[in-house]
Amino acid sequence: MRITEKVIAASVFAMLAGCSLFGSKDTKNQPAPLVELKGGMVPKTVWKYSMNKAGTAVFTPAISGESVYVADGDGVLARLNAASGKEAWRVKTGVDLTAGVGTDGEVVVVGGKKGVILAYDANGKELWKGQASSEVLSSPVVGGGVVVVRSVDNLITAYDAKTGVKRWSVARTTPALTLRNAPGMVINGPNVYVAQPGGKLLVxxxxxxxxRFELVVGEPRGATELERVTDIAGTPVIFEKDVCAVSYQGRVACFDATTGAPHWSKPTSSDVGVAVDQRFVFVSDDKGEVAAYSRESGSNAWKNDKMSYRRLSTPVSFGRAVAVGDYQGYVHFLSREDGSYIGRAATDGSPIQSDPVIAGSNLIFQTQSGTVTALAVE
Incomplete structure (x- = not known):
């Protein structure tokens, strides 16, 4: 499974080669073949835009108003019209990028090689350049006049959004082993919610x-360090008064976003994030199963196991469907109500690892080869 390829030793911030440390790929768990579809939903490709490859990084598009901001591993940052895909501007940062994009619509921020932080205005003009304490894999977030950056040594730092002056920093310890992924952050009101190694959600x-408080999503269990890896996966999601997150070898859980009071939790294991809508919380687990849980009670509403080991992305609730990308660049559409297969769309054949985003009536995916695709459904 891909998860063993993403586990790293964290001491002295040395990013050891994951799969060489823990063994080769599991040959028994082969990806499930594509399910044959008859009728159902027919997704439409509204537009495509070509960026360069992501390399080992994962770049999630950022939406603000009518614009979508995209980045790639070769140091390109671009602003597109979210409805048409038309390019507003495209700049070369001059630095290989490792994280992004974060924006509040006025300031656009990406992370570069060796911890470089680059901030631009909405017109593509560079505002400032900063330096993190170590490599940055998590997308920076922008809000409340600050840019918040989390580096792999688990130092969380806030910079003035307009000037880049450091406002504050918080250092957190890191377990001996962590996932080499990009624990996400989200700003809501006066707070920033930071996904952490070890199954914690720091507010x-x-x-x-x-x-403000710290939430326990997953608790380390097991006799070995590898068995005790329980990092929060993906980006926490805030919906109305709830904040929900999922961890590897842990749980999916929802809490009160204001007080931290727990609502419910269920055992699962995922190395990508959750999706939340009015009724459900959706999870793609590390075996390739997609499950829906009641947002109110946590009871399991349905599970789809037809995409086993297809290395699924974070799901997204989109109209009457739940959409999720896979390792071959397919976007699968499941019924929001019962999880049945209702549609599929192809992108460019390369893995979809970044979170899908919604812009108006378009659903936007970015592949590891750099194709940004906007899909629409009836």
Missing amino acids: LALAGGLQ
């Missing part, structure tokens, strides 16, 4: 970095 005040 900090944007104004000064003071800890």
Whole structure:
């Protein structure tokens, strides 16, 4: 499974080669063949835009108003019209990028090689350049006048969004082994919610970095360090008054976003994030199964096991469907109500690892080869 390829030793911030440390790929768990579809939903490709390859990084498009911002591993940052895909501008940062994109519509931020942080205005003009303490894999987030960056040594730092002056920093310990992924962050009101190694969700005040509270999504269990890896996967999602997240070898859980009071949790294991809508919380687990849980009670509503080991992306609730990408660049559409297969669309044949985003009536995916695709459904 891909998960053993993403586990790293964290001491001295040395990023050891994951799969060489823990063994070769599992040859028994082969990806399930594509399910034959008869009728159902027919997704339409609205537009495509070509970026360069992501390399070992994962770049998630960022939406603000009518614009979508995209980046790639070769250092290109672009702003597109989210409805048409028309390019507004495209700049070469001059640095190989490793993380992004974060924006509040006025400031656009990406992370570069060796921890470089680059901030631009909405017109593509460079505002400032900063330096993180180590490599940056998580997309920076922008809000409340600050840019928040998490580096792989688990130092969380806030910079003034307009000037790049450091406002505050919070250092957190890192377990001996962690996933080489990009634990996400989300800003909501006066707080920033930071996914953590070890199954914790840290909530900090944007104004000064003071800890509001800490939530336990997954608790380390097992006799070995590898068995005890339980990092939060993907980006926490805030929907109305709930904040929900999922961890590897842990749980999917929802809490009160204001107080941290737990609502419910269920055992699962995922190395990508969750999706939340009015009724459900959706999870793609590390075996390739997609499950829906009641947002109110946590009871299991349905599970689809027809995509086993297809290395699924974070799902997204999109109209009457739940969409999820896979390792061959396919986007699968499942019924939101019962999880049955209702449609499929192809992109460019390369893995979809970044989170899908919604812009108006378009659903946008970015592949590891750099194709940005906007899909629409009836």
